[in-house]
Amino acid sequence: QKEVEQNSGPLSVPEGAIASLNCTYSDRGSQSFFWYRQYSGKSPELIMSIYSNGDKEDGRFTAQLNKASQYVSLLIRDSQPSDSATYLCAVVGAAGNKLTFGGGTRVLVKP
Amino acid sequence: EAQVTQNPRYLITVTGKKLTVTCSQNMNHEYMSWYRQDPGLGLRQIYYSMNVEVTDKGDVPEGYKVSRKEKRNFPLILESPSPNQTSLYFCASSRRVGDIQYFGAGTRLSVL
Numbered sequence: 194q195k196e197v198e199q200n201s202g203p204l205s206v207p208e209g210a211i212a213s214l215n216c217t218y219s220d221r222g223s224q225s226f227f228w229y230r231q232y233s234g235k236s237p238e239l240i241m242s243i244y245s246n247g248d249k250e251d252g253r254f255t256a257q258l259n260k261a262s263q264y265v266s267l268l269i270r271d272s273q274p275s276d277s278a279t280y281l282c283a284v285v286g287a288a289g290n291k292l293t294f295g296g297g298t299r300v301l302v303k304p
Numbered sequence: 305e306a307q308v309t310q311n312p313r314y315l316i317t318v319t320g321k322k323l324t325v326t327c328s329q330n331m332n333h334e335y336m337s338w339y340r341q342d343p344g345l346g347l348r349q350i351y352y353s354m355n356v357e358v359t360d361k362g363d364v365p366e367g368y369k370v371s372r373k374e375k376r377n378f379p380l381i382l383e384s385p386s387p388n389q390t391s392l393y394f395c396a397s398s399r400r401v402g403d404i405q406y407f408g409a410g411t412r413l414s415v416l
Contacts, residue, residue, distance in 0.1 A: 201344070225402040236394055236407035237347070281347065285402045290354065291362070292337070292401055296346035 196220060197284050199295035206302055212269040214280050214298050219263070222287025226258055226265045229281040231297065237281055241267065272302045306331045310395050310408035317385055318416050325380045325411050327395035333406075335398045336378040337362065338370065340391040347394065353378055354401070385415045 197218045206212045214228075225244055229237035241256040243249045243265065249256045255268040265284075269276055282295040308329045317323055329336065337352035339362075349362030353372040367389055369381040378397075382389060395408040 227404070229405075234410075236410050237405075238407070239404050242404060283405075290360070290401055291349065291352065292405065293349070293363075294339075294347040296344070 195295075196286070196293045197282055197295035199280075199282050199298045201296055202299040202301075204298055204300045206272050206300065208272060208274060208302055208304050210272055212272050212276065212300055212302070214267040214269075214282075214300070215264060216266065216282030216284075216295050217264045218282075218284045218293075220284065220286040221260075221263060223260075223263075223284045224287070224289070225285035226256070227283040227292075228254075228256060228265075228267045229283060229294075231279045231281055233279075240280075269300070272300075274302050274304055276300060277302045306406065308395055308397050308406050308408040310393075310411050312411060313409060314412050316414045316416065319386055320384050323382050323385060323413075325382075325393060325395075325413070327378045327380065327397075327408060328376050329378075329397040329406070330376065331397060331399075331406065332375065333397035333399055334375070335401045335403070336372065337396050337405075338368070338378070338380045339394045339396065340364065340389075341394065342391050350380070350393075352401075385413075387415050389413065390415050 231237040243256040279297040338350040339347040351370040353359045393411045396405040
């Protein structure tokens with residue numbers, strides 16, 4: 194079992210719709226969770242960080258964390274073609290010394 | 305401007321010829337790490353460093369070396385590169401491991 198798992202996609206959504214991305218992790222003691230966006234050939238850039246159970250909103254993005262179920266999700270509201278990218282989930286394990294990335298979910302927003 | 309600088313951006317080399325990819329950050333970050341990214345495999349950590357003179361293996365350390373003699377620099381060394389090390393490499397830094405990672409622009413390496 195991979196430590197951090199994501200559906201590779203592609204997730205195809207029409208412009209203006211909500212894109213929902215999921216990520217599960219295996220280390221139950223993990224404390225820090227991140228979503229990064231990566232355009233093809235570019236470096237990852239941070240979208241959201243979340244540390245506590247519940248929802249965290251930033252503009253069109255909402256991160257949701259459920260530690261009991263060991264999943265973290267990202268919602269993108271009013272999806273735009275510029276949101277077309279690969280979204281990487283990253284988790285810091287319980288030992289606190291290592292950041293592990295999932296394989297990424299490719300999102301395609303169609304006009 | 306806060307940044308992580310990697311050099312070179314592109315490199316083509318031959319099997320067995322030692323090479324070094326440099327990484328430097330100007331944010332006084334303690335945590336630095338190297339990743340490689342391959343199609344379908346995502347970002348995999350090669351080595352990380354919690355602070356000066358403190359380094360540790362990530363998930364795929366075989367064939368790589370690192371050093372952290374100064375806080376700002378974290379070079380990646382391939383003593384004897386092989387074709388399976390052809391990949392896109394990223395250096396990243398943060399104040400601590402549980403903080404926001406800042407990535408360099410990437411180094412695309414081809415080993416023939």
